Amino acid sequence: MNARSGEQAPETRILLRTATSRDALMACAVLEHAGLQPRVCADMASLLQQFQDGAGALMLAEETLADDASAGALGQLLAAQPPWSDVPVLVLARSGADSRAITRAMAQPANITVIERPVRVAALVSAARSALRARSRQYEVRALLRDLNEADRRKTEFLATLAHELRNPLAPLSTALALLTRRQIDAADSAHYYALMQRQVEHMARLVDDLMEVSRITRGKIELRMDAVPLEAVLNDAIEQSRPYIRGAGHQLDRQLPARPLLLRGDAVRLTQIFANLLNNAAKYTAAGGRIGIAARELDGEARIEVSDTGMGIEPSMLDSVFDMFVQANGSARRAQGGLGIGLTLVKSLVELHGGRVAARSAGLGQGSTVVVHLPLLEPDQAGAAPAPLNGSAAGPAPEPGDQTVLIVDDNHDAADTLAELLGALGARPAIAYSGAQALRLVHEQMPRLAILDLGMPDMDGYELARRLRELPRGADILLVALSGWGQADDRERAAAAGFDRHLLKPAELEQLRALLDWHANALR
CATH class of the missing domain: 3.30.565.10 (Histidine kinase-like ATPase, C-terminal domain)
Incomplete structure (x- = not known):
């Protein structure tokens, strides 16, 4: 017997295994009147087969579990459910003392509810609806797990792609560095390798910028100039x-x-x-x-x-x-x-x-x-024009940088040393510190007017160092520049709150550093 087949999904069916055909007819009539979808199974093997196509709950008479084969088959079915599934099983028991079948059913590590016969119609319908609601929650968990697994798979593929794309520019960079360090190359030939390295660094920076752009936009941290x-x-x-x-x-x-x-x-x-x-x-x-x-x-x-x-x-x-x-x-x-x-x-x-x-x-x-x-x-x-927000302060005429002391603070020695060399080539006089504590000692000795601070340092990070520099007697006169790989809107806001005047993303571009030194020179006038 199949009640209202096709009107509801198989996963909302109640699979019935009753003691007699008369009981099946009565149970179907009650459940159908309540708007539910019963499906009568002739034997336990049929019920197990129907369960593979989907079921919202099982409703079994105690008599159908009396033999060991049926009870064992049901136990195997319940034990083989996937992690998200705990199908509700309603057992309609005879009145009186618990039988061996009921005791064995209750010993199952499963979602089994025993209802004593004769049962009121309202109680039977209420139990069936509660079972279906519980099963509906299980389907929601199943869908959530599927979505999480799919998202995890996509993320894994994306990270593999990201690793591949970052390795692509690293390969020519590594090769060019090996050639420059192992061969005697004149200036004309080396220019080719320097240009190659610059292109690859720019390519890597664009990849990182794209990632940060997606993060800023999807988190609503982007400002539009309407x-x-x-x-x-x-x-x-x-x-x-x-x-x-x-x-x-x-x-x-x-x-x-x-x-x-x-x-x-x-x-x-x-x-x-x-x-x-x-x-x-x-x-x-x-x-x-x-x-x-x-x-x-x-x-x-x-x-x-x-x-x-x-x-x-x-x-x-x-x-x-x-x-x-x-x-x-x-x-x-x-x-x-x-x-x-x-x-x-x-x-x-x-x-x-x-x-x-x-x-x-x-x-x-x-x-x-x-x-x-x-x-x-x-x-x-x-079409009235909307004013565009200012993006930093405008610099005045660009004088020669001249003899300018610039404090560079970064726990990455290579990053600090190479930045110092580049600023020195631009006319600055760099002073290097590899920690916040060392930077504070240098400031007391030299009192520079421009400091470029890495934010992500151990022990004392750039934010704390900036706050301590501002507390010095002449700390308000220091131009503080944050240099970091973190460049989202909240990172910039946090840097500003710590006392930074500007925020640059790593790696800083040559023209940004020129403009920085020009800005410093103007401030000294």
């Missing part, structure tokens, strides 16, 4: 940024812009980043000589922008998840192109920060893909 921005200008800038990729692969670019100028309210740099990322992806994952399209039009008060390509396409099952962190569609092909595969995560986050939405379309692998971005439009009379 203004009225012409859509055409954004798309043209994105095309110019992506042109080297497009030309390098010999692709044909088709663009269709709207007939009338369209205005967005947003951050021009971030909007350009959205479409540059999409065009870069299209160029990278399309075979040489392909076609890439970017088309924009106005639709229901929105700008609808499509970036399409004739590339490798996306599996239908991946269309809803390609924008998620750690998801790698077409992994082997993506790995061949390099990169971390987080560009679409950035795109989705930035689009949503601008009040828009994004989706991907593809007919399948090998059939190209299209990413559709919707962004709200401004009317011309709404």
Whole structure:
């Protein structure tokens, strides 16, 4: 007998094994009237088979457990459940003293409830519903475990990709260093290796910046400079940024812009980043000589922008998840192109920060893909410019750095020594300390007016050192610069609260150091 088969999922069924067919008919009538889904099993073997297809609970008469074979089969079934599963078992017992079957059932390490017959209808229905609610919670745990396992798998793949991408620039760096230290190379030849090393360091810095960018955006730690921005200008800038990729692969670019100028309210740099990322992806994952399209039009008060390509396409099952962190569609092909595969995560986050939405379309692998971005439009009379926040103080005319004492504090000796050499080459007079305590002694001896402090030092970190420097009699006159690999918004806020004037990310760029020394020179005047 099968009650209301097909109306509910197998996992919500109550599998019945009663003593008589009359009991089965009565139990089914009661459960069906309560809106539940009973399924009668002719014998224990049938119940065990049905359980493999899914069940919300088991309801067994005491008599069906009387023989050792049936009791043993049930015990094996319950013991073989996966970790998330603890299926409720309702045993309908005869009135009177506990029988051997009931004693044996209660000894099972399982979720068994004994209900004495005759049982009131309300009590039977209530017990059945409670059992199904408990089973529903188990299904939620199962889904959570599946999601966690999938997220862990994706994260493991992503970390392997990250390790691979970081090793790529390390290999030429290591080779170039080996050549420079083992061979006599004149200045002209060494310039080639120095340029190579600079390119690889910049590549590694971009990888780290991308990771930090995703973290800042997904945690809501990014500040947008909102203004009225012409859509055409954004798309043209994105095309110019992506042109080297497009030309390098010999692709044909088709663009269709709207007939009338369209205005967005947003951050021009971030909007350009959205479409540059999409065009870069299209160029990278399309075979040489392909076609890439970017088309924009106005639709229901929105700008609808499509970036399409004739590339490798996306599996239908991946269309809803390609924008998620750690998801790698077409992994082997993506790995061949390099990169971390987080560009679409950035795109989705930035689009949503601008009040828009994004989706991907593809007919399948090998059939190209299209990413559709919707962004709200401004009317011309709404296009009042919003003031952009200041990003640091403007420096005055740049004098020669001259003889400037700069305190460098870093527990990494190589980092401190090389930074000191570079600042010395720029005209500064560096003083090096490898700990906070050593730095305090040097300050008492020399009292520098510029100090560059690493934040992540043992014993006394850069924050504590900055606070102690500010407490010195002339500590307020020292220009304090934090130099760290931590550069998110809350890191900068914490540095400012500790008394730092500026915050630089490792590795500091040459032009940043020049500007720093110029800033220091101006402060000395």
